[in-house]
Amino acid sequence: MTNFPSFDLTAFETATGEARAGLALRLDEICRSIGFLVLRGHGVDPQVIDDVWQAVGEFFAQDPDAKGQVAPPYQGYPYGYLGPNAEALARSRGEDTPPDLKESFNGGPLSVPAQASAEALDFCYKPTLWPDLPGFRPAWEAYYAAMEDLAERIMRAFAAALQLPDDFFAPMIGHPISALRALHYPATLGAPEVGQQRAGAHSDYGSLTILLPQPGRPGLQVQQGSAWVDVPAPQDAFVINIGDLMARWTADRWVSTLHRVVAQPGQKARFSLAYFHQPDWDANIAPLDGSTAYPPVRSGPYLMGKFKATGV
Numbered sequence: 001m002t003n004f005p006s007f008d009l010t011a012f013e014t015a016t017g018e019a020r021a022g023l024a025l026r027l028d029e030i031c032r033s034i035g036f037l038v039l040r041g042h043g044v045d046p047q048v049i050d051d052v053w054q055a056v057g058e059f060f061a062q063d064p065d066a067k068g069q070v071a072p073p074y075q076g077y078p079y080g081y082l083g084p085n086a087e088a089l090a091r092s093r094g095e096d097t098p099p100d101l102k103e104s105f106n107g108g109p110l111s112v113p114a115q116a117s118a119e120a121l122d123f124c125y126k127p128t129l130w131p132d133l134p135g136f137r138p139a140w141e142a143y144y145a146a147m148e149d150l151a152e153r154i155m156r157a158f159a160a161a162l163q164l165p166d167d168f169f170a171p172m173i174g175h176p177i178s179a180l181r182a183l184h185y186p187a188t189l190g191a192p193e194v195g196q197q198r199a200g201a202h203s204d205y206g207s208l209t210i211l212l213p214q215p216g217r218p219g220l221q222v223q224q225g226s227a228w229v230d231v232p233a234p235q236d237a238f239v240i241n242i243g244d245l246m247a248r249w250t251a252d253r254w255v256s257t258l259h260r261v262v263a264q265p266g267q268k269a270r271f272s273l274a275y276f277h278q279p280d281w282d283a284n285i286a287p288l289d290g291s292t293a294y295p296p297v298r299s300g301p302y303l304m305g306k307f308k309a310t311g312v
């Protein structure tokens with residue numbers, strides 16, 4: 001694909017009348033056909049991005065013992081540091097592959113709503129485990145907050161693309177249970193094992209993912225028919241994709257596309273940040289077209305069910 005789809009959020013937000021309707025239609029077409037796009041005009045403060053890159057770089061540069069200080073305390077704890085050999089994303093689809101060639105640090109919502117249920121408290125509202133690095137927590141939290149704002153704006157654009165009122169999703173995303181994941185794919189030397197990738201083929205679980213790939217470090221690919229198509233990693237842009245929950249919500253009008261991060265011999269190290277937006281724990285997700293394509297699910301338990309299959 002020579003022209004990977006892109007969308008300018010600020011241009012959409014400032015457009016009116018027919019111009020706005022045209023952009024909404026384009027967004028719908030992108031979400032129907034590929035479910036991935038490069039997002040420009042995002043308005044996120046560049047300082048917030050610089051600071052989180054700095055913090056994440058420092059975190060992964062630590063020795064394994066220091067990183068292990070924030071490993072999940074038990075199997076199934078949703079946050080913390082996952083070292084090499086900890087996850088194979090292709091297992092979410094029942095494929096038995098070698099572990100992904102990566103390490104990650106994962107964190108959850110910045111605050112716990114007063115009305116959170118016991119089952120939510122026991123999963124997505126478990127505390128994020130903070131590394132003992134000055135500046136890490138404020139940088140992480142500022143970036144997480146920026147992603148929450150950006151996701152809200154994207155969901156407004158999504159509502160318009162689905163010909164719904166702009167604030168249609170607002171009652172279901174007031175206390176999103178999103179997760180932020182920093183990824184480090186170490187430089188590769190020899191050939192990977194058969195079937196081994198930096199991130200195995202998978203689709204994301206939630207409503208939408210806001211990915212920040214390290215500029216100039218390609219490797220993310222989306223499946224289109226029998227081909228793997230490279231996703232660009234430009235400066236000053238995010239990559240947005242539709243997750244399984246949004247595909248279900250739209251009764252498969254929109255697609256949650258398989259993607260992977262390919263492993264090849266002699267690759268440089270690569271970093272990325274993935275914010276997985278997920279509606280409120282109790283949000284009822286029923287097909288928006290009023291059909292019975294899927295039975296309704298609650299956002300939180302749905303996510304919990306999806307979460308289980310990828311551990312090694």
Ligand SMILES: O=C(O)CCC(=O)C(=O)O
Nearest residue numbers: 183199213220261272274
């Ligand atoms: O690192 C990337 O570019 C993509 C990572 C990804 O797809 C994921 O963690 O779900």
Ligand SMILES: [Fe+2]
Nearest residue numbers: 202203204259
């Ligand atoms: Fe993904």
